[in-house]
Amino acid sequence: MYDVLVVGGGAAGMMAAAAAAEKGASVALIEKNEKLGKKIYITGKGRCNLTNASDLEEYFSQYIVSNPKFLYSALYGFTNTDMMDFMERYGTPVKTERGNRVFPVSDHASDVTKAIHKCLEERNVKIFLNTEVKRLLVQDSEVAGVSVNTSHGSEEIKAKKVIIATGGLSYSTTGSTGDGYRFAADLGHDVTELRPSLVPLTVKEDYIKKLQGLSLKNVTLSFYKEDKKVYSGFGEMLFTHFGISGPLVLSASAVLTKKYRELNGLKGEIDLKSALSYEELDNRLLRDFKGNENKDFFNVAGGLLPGKLRPVMEELFPEGKGKKVNEITREDRRRFIELLKHFPLTVTGNTGFKEAVITQGGVNVKEIDPSTMESKKIKGLYFAGEVLDVDALTGGFNLQIAFSTGVLSGISAGESLR
Numbered sequence: 354m355y356d357v358l359v360v361g362g363g364a365a366g367m368m369a370a371a372a373a374a375e376k377g378a379s380v381a382l383i384e385k386n387e388k389l390g391k392k393i394y395i396t397g398k399g400r401c402n403l404t405n406a407s408d409l410e411e412y413f414s415q416y417i418v419s420n421p422k423f424l425y426s427a428l429y430g431f432t433n434t435d436m437m438d439f440m441e442r443y444g445t446p447v448k449t450e451r452g453n454r455v456f457p458v459s460d461h462a463s464d465v466t467k468a469i470h471k472c473l474e475e476r477n478v479k480i481f482l483n484t485e486v487k488r489l490l491v492q493d494s495e496v497a498g499v500s501v502n503t504s505h506g507s508e509e510i511k512a513k514k515v516i517i518a519t520g521g522l523s524y525s526t527t528g529s530t531g532d533g534y535r536f537a538a539d540l541g542h543d544v545t546e547l548r549p550s551l552v553p554l555t556v557k558e559d560y561i562k563k564l565q566g567l568s569l570k571n572v573t574l575s576f577y578k579e580d581k582k583v584y585s586g587f588g589e590m591l592f593t594h595f596g597i598s599g600p601l602v603l604s605a606s607a608v609l610t611k612k613y614r615e616l617n618g619l620k621g622e623i624d625l626k627s628a629l630s631y632e633e634l635d636n637r638l639l640r641d642f643k644g645n646e647n648k649d650f651f652n653v654a655g656g657l658l659p660g661k662l663r664p665v666m667e668e669l670f671p672e673g674k675g676k677k678v679n680e681i682t683r684e685d686r687r688r689f690i691e692l693l694k695h696f697p698l699t700v701t702g703n704t705g706f707k708e709a710v711i712t713q714g715g716v717n718v719k720e721i722d723p724s725t726m727e728s729k730k731i732k733g734l735y736f737a738g739e740v741l742d743v744d745a746l747t748g749g750f751n752l753q754i755a756f757s758t759g760v761l762s763g764i765s766a767g768e769s770l771r
């Protein structure tokens with residue numbers, strides 16, 4: 354019999370186990386993979402953007418997409434600074450980069466897992482690998498342990514408190530197969546609709562495919578629903594064989610997924626020349642035209658475009674094709690600039706959980722006590738991390754949410770035994 358049993362050895366589960374053990378509880382951490390923190394290895398392109406050094410108030414006002422208020426106690430209880438200190442204490446110094454993104458100095462995501470692992474060892478947490486929790490044991494609305502499958506068959510592990518930290522549905526090869534949603538639902542918890550977020554978008558227009566590999570910097574991407582602007586952001590994006598991706602697109606996907614059940618049909622447009630007004634662009638064109646009146650229009654105007662965009666612009670602006678500069682009218686210029694400022698595309702959907710950074714939706718936070726992470730339905734049962742209906746934009750916020758809710762659930766479970 355353990356005091357606290359944590360299901361899922363990812364970011365949230367590892368920190369939950371460490372926190373419960375610090376409170377003097379006997380703790381077991383159960384992970385179905387052959388190692389802990391499998392998803393952490395692929396975060397931040399292998400460098401792990403483990404938190405964000407922005408002021409916590411900005412987390413709530415700008416970066417958390419779902420249920421920011423619910424996360425108040427967790428994030429103020431174990432802050433971004435606490436996480437950075439924790440890393441330093443356990444031998445993984447960190448550095449802060451552009452956008453306040455925090456990474457290990459080594460640029461190795463594995464060092465983040467190593468640091469937490471060191472803490473788990475120091476605090477004598479019993480780790481079960483290759484052990485899959487199949488079911489929770491509950492008696493009289495109070496948790497009693499879990500039933501697991503191992504290579505030796507199935508068995509029951511008894512515990513006074515159980516913390517579910519099984520993650521979401523994205524990148525299921527890392528072990529996040531949504532088991533926690535099932536455990537919660539089986540016990541009568543409401544699980545809100547689960548949808549991929551921070552995910553590339555698929556696009557209808559064939560010309561987008563021709564732009565595959567092109568990345569754009571300093572552009573403004575906007576989306577419209579029935580002519581009303583519903584999202585606008587500035588930054589970097591890229592074209593892929595099915596549509597659009599990159600930081601700007603992932604952030605847009607989180608906001609749009611939150612707003613709309615159906616992304617199909619949303620109109621998008623890229624301002625390829627954000628820094629220049631319509632008039633400035635027209636002046637630039639007229640300047641480029643000077644002395645080149647007998648040259649091919651696209652040879653001259655093409656200077657405004659990355660090479661890959663030129664054939665697509667020729668397709669979208671047939672008026673200019675084969676024309677000399679001196680044949681281009683004021684109206685032609687207006688149309689061309691219109692395309693540069695409002696390069697059009699139509700969203701058909703997203704690429705799904707396999708390419709999503711995070712799951713939107715999860716265990717309904719109305720049924721969880723925000724000051725402890727304990728279920729309001731089953732005594733002694735706690736939830737932490739992505740399994741909850743919480744998510745944020747990219748930048749280290751999602752891992753910080755996992756760490757903070759993990760720590761709060763661990764402290765609460767550990768302290769409740771005293």
Ligand SMILES: Cc1cc2nc3c(=O)[nH]c(=O)nc-3n(C[C@H](O)[C@H](O)[C@H](O)COP(=O)(O)OP(=O)(O)OC[C@H]3O[C@@H](n4cnc5c(N)ncnc54)[C@H](O)[C@@H]3O)c2cc1C
Nearest residue numbers: 361363364365385396397402486520528738739749751752
């Ligand atoms: C490609 C990619 C890049 C990312 N980059 C970043 C980044 O740089 N910064 C950032 O903040 N966020 C990033 N994220 C998001 C971040 O990884 C998640 O928010 C975070 O890992 C969630 O932590 P978690 O502990 O809740 O879940 P997970 O990390 O998914 O951990 C859940 C664990 O539970 C285990 N498990 C599941 N079911 C069972 C079961 N039945 N029995 C036993 N064990 C079980 C799983 O095997 C897994 O190890 C990225 C995500 C992806 C996919």
